[in-house]
Amino acid sequence: MTDFSLADLERIIATRARSGDPESWTAKLYEHGIEKAAQKLGEEAVETVIAAVKGDDKAIISESADLLYHWLVVLTIAGVSTSDVMAELERRTARSGTAEKASRDRS
Numbered sequence: 187m188t189d190f191s192l193a194d195l196e197r198i199i200a201t202r203a204r205s206g207d208p209e210s211w212t213a214k215l216y217e218h219g220i221e222k223a224a225q226k227l228g229e230e231a232v233e234t235v236i237a238a239v240k241g242d243d244k245a246i247i248s249e250s251a252d253l254l255y256h257w258l259v260v261l262t263i264a265g266v267s268t269s270d271v272m273a274e275l276e277r278r279t280a281r282s283g284t285a286e287k288a289s290r291d292r293s
């Protein structure tokens with residue numbers, strides 16, 4: 187069990203993104219812009235899917251960490267915060283996913 191949260195990593199990423207440190211992967215992605223960061227996010231998503239399909243728990247953990255890190259970098263560059271996403275997820279707790287999909291299919 188750990189106390190480390192996505193909000194903690196989000197704060198680290200925000201600082202590192204603007205650090206200008208040549209050793210920082212976060213700064214490198216930030217300087218390249220949203221397309222490069224989004225491309226890395228997509229690659230890590232695919233690697234997570236492959237790990238899941240293989241049933242490789244160790245790889246699922248490692249690829250999920252890569253995925254969440256790159257997701258946070260994309261959010262940072264886009265100027266969207268995790269609390270915006272959490273507010274949307276909280277809003278969705280009011281009804282089930284299948285009910286939500288059914289309401290969209292009717293409209």
Ligand SMILES: N=c1c2ncn([C@@H]3O[C@H](COP(=O)(O)OP(=O)(O)OP(=O)(O)O)[C@@H](O)[C@H]3O)c2ncn1[C@@H]1O[C@H](COP(=O)(O)O)[C@@H](O)[C@H]1O
Binds near residue numbers: 202212251252255
């Ligand atoms: N959590 C991460 C994190 N996860 C992944 N990565 C980097 O993301 C890059 C992924 O690149 P690649 O796709 O080439 O790597 P890969 O997928 O492992 O390689 P392949 O499987 O494709 O061969 C690597 O350089 C990883 O080191 C991360 N870089 C940084 N962080 C966090 O961000 C903080 C700041 O990092 P810097 O900005 O680098 O100082 C760190 O202290 C960490 O807390």
